[in-house]
Amino acid sequence: MPMKPKKxxxxxxxxxxxxxxxxQEVSKLFGVHKNxxxxxxxDGLSPIDKHRPYLLxxxxxxxxxxxxxxxxKHKCKPDEFFCFKCRVPRRPWGNLVDIVIRNEIRLNLSALCGACGTVMNRAGAARKLSEYQKIFTAxxxxxERITACPSPSVTCDIGKDAARDELHP
Ligand SMILES: [Zn+2]
Known part of the structure; x- marks a missing residue:
């Protein structure tokens, strides 16, 4: 790389x-190179599937x-999300989060800003799922994993969702 790109x-x-x-569309949208x-x-941005050309x-x-x-710019604590309206890390409203498991490695967390109600998103590690469930109320x-899970223990842990009973009484 000849020049270090500016942040x-x-x-x-x-x-x-x-x-x-x-x-290509993303590169056009932000005027960045495809690479x-x-x-x-x-780096962790998950495409819709693993086949090229990628769709995001x-x-x-x-x-x-x-x-x-x-x-x-802002280091969020484990129980915080960065709110782009408040422009500071915020706790989720009601400590409630939605969890989307993307694949074996990644999951997404989303919540509403406790201060302004804006949707806040955060990427997380799938292996920390139980940690997130301790911090937040899921x-x-x-x-969203498309293929059958090769590890039955993982599926099993997901089934043991304590919050599930509250959600579907
Ligand atoms: Zn906010």
Whole structure:
């Protein structure tokens, strides 16, 4: 790499959360090289599936960039999310989070800002699932893994969701 790229801030408000983007579209949207986008994928931004050409959910892209940018300037505590409206780390409203398991490695957490009610997103490690469930009240949990889970113990742990009974009485 001849020049170290300057750290820049991406305006994630330009991302349509309900849309999906190709790598090319993302590179156009932010005026970055395609390789930069591919680097994000390597770095943990999950594509819709693993086949190239990659497609990225707007929601994931925004969450990824928000986390990336949020972590740079503000260190969130384990029970905090970065709120992009308040521009500071915030506790979730009612300590409630939604958990989406993306794959064996990653999951996404989303919550509403305790101060302003804006949706806040955070990427997390799938292996820390039980940790998150201790910190937060899991309002919902969705497993988006497409392929059958090769490890039955993982599936089993997910089944032991303490919050589930409260959610579906
Ligand atoms: Zn807020």
């Amino acid at each position: 820049r801030t991406y305006n994630t408000r330009r991302i349509r959360l309900g849309a999906s983007y190709s790598v 930069a986008v591919l680097k994000w994928v390597k 959910y707007g929601r994931d892209l925004a969450a990824y960039l928000n986390t990336k940018q949020g972590n740079r 309002q919902s949990k969705r497993d």
